[in-house]
């Protein structure tokens with residue numbers, strides 16, 4: 001549950017967002033599960049800034065303000081970023097290029113702010129591997145929304161935080177689980193989001209006036225529209241406490257965009273019915289204690305996304321075929337995590353043995369992988385007053 005921080009007296013705050021796995025087999029773009037592996041933002045508050053609001057008398061005045069590349073520089077001056085830990089070198093610290101701060105900028109601008117109202121320094125500790133299907137981008141987006149909410153004291157409701165995250169991420173499975181925690185099923189209110197032009201593209205529309213670094217990220221000439229309200233609906237589902245996930249994480253990255261591009265536009269009635277039958281059973285079966293391995297293993301099979309992604313992930317099909325309860329004691333079921341390439345094996349025992357065996361299967365297919373045994377994070381993203389250690 002995310003809280004709003006009152007930044008009046010505090011010297012800083014901390015935001016923590018869990019990693020997620022999406023789909024769980026048949027629940028493509030529908031099911032998400034939060035893990036106790038976190039993206040953490042330690043935020044130090046500095047001096048208050050002047051002229052942070054988009055004050056304008058006329059539309060043309062607003063246009064003049066926002067088409068001025070200096071406004072990009074103003075935003076950049078209001079925030080500094082540093083990374084520590086895993087992936088430190090891989091992510092941009094320019095606030096106009098970093099997904100966390102770009103998201104925060106979008107939320108700020110939609111509320112009439114040109115920049116953060118106080119200078120902030122953000123240290124990002126990211127334990128979530130990038131581009132592996134463990135929801136790193138969804139967590140970064142949720143962190144960005146919470147950052148703007150806390151820094152500008154916007155007091156957004158949970159539903160509104162989700163609206164902003166969805167305006168950017170577009171599929172609700174990862175962001176719903178990251179924000180809420182636990183095992184979550186959600187759907188998008190189709191028309192509202194479909195009619196909302198992609199939020200980040202609007203906010204960061206490249207300028208056609210030149211190629212300088214500042215121009216390239218000049219905001220579009222209009223303030224971004226607010227996303228529609230209540231763009232999604234969700235339900236938090238029961239999760240049997242015996243179940244942990246073995247995440248087998250290949251050392252290569254696969255972008256979600258590429259793995260989505262591999263999917264067909266249309267499906268047969270047979271494939272649709274196959275998934276509907278299984279996802280309905282799965283949402284209930286994963287909450288039952290003790291879990292029924294035979295029921296779950298079959299219910300985690302999928303015909304909508306995994307068959308089209310096996311070509312991108314050597315060893316995936318073998319893992320799906322071999323890590324079944326009949327073959328490996330303790331296993332409940334196996335699936336691709338999100339868009340991959342990580343494979344998730346749900347199990348009630350023998351987690352370390354399963355992890356070792358699964359790494360070997362990847363290795364036989366020429367893929368080096370590490371494995372982690374992950375607990376479900378029942379608490380979602382949070383934001384608390386906390387002064388970072390200097």
Ligand SMILES: Nc1ncnc2c1ncn2[C@@H]1O[C@H](COP(=O)(O)OP(=O)(O)O)[C@@H](O)[C@H]1O
Pocket residue numbers: 039091098099100124126129130131132133134135136137138140254255256257338339340
């Ligand atoms: N902590 C972070 N800070 C900034 N950007 C991030 C962070 N985590 C993820 N991203 C962005 O998201 C991209 C990965 O997104 P994606 O391809 O959807 O993979 P994943 O399955 O990990 O979500 C990264 O290359 C980076 O651009």
Ligand SMILES: N[C@@H](CCOP(=O)(O)O)C(=O)O
Pocket residue numbers: 020021022023028029030132133134135136137138171173174256259260305337338339340
């Ligand atoms: N439903 C999406 C989930 C993408 O998750 P990610 O963790 O890979 O970003 C999909 O399968 O494309």
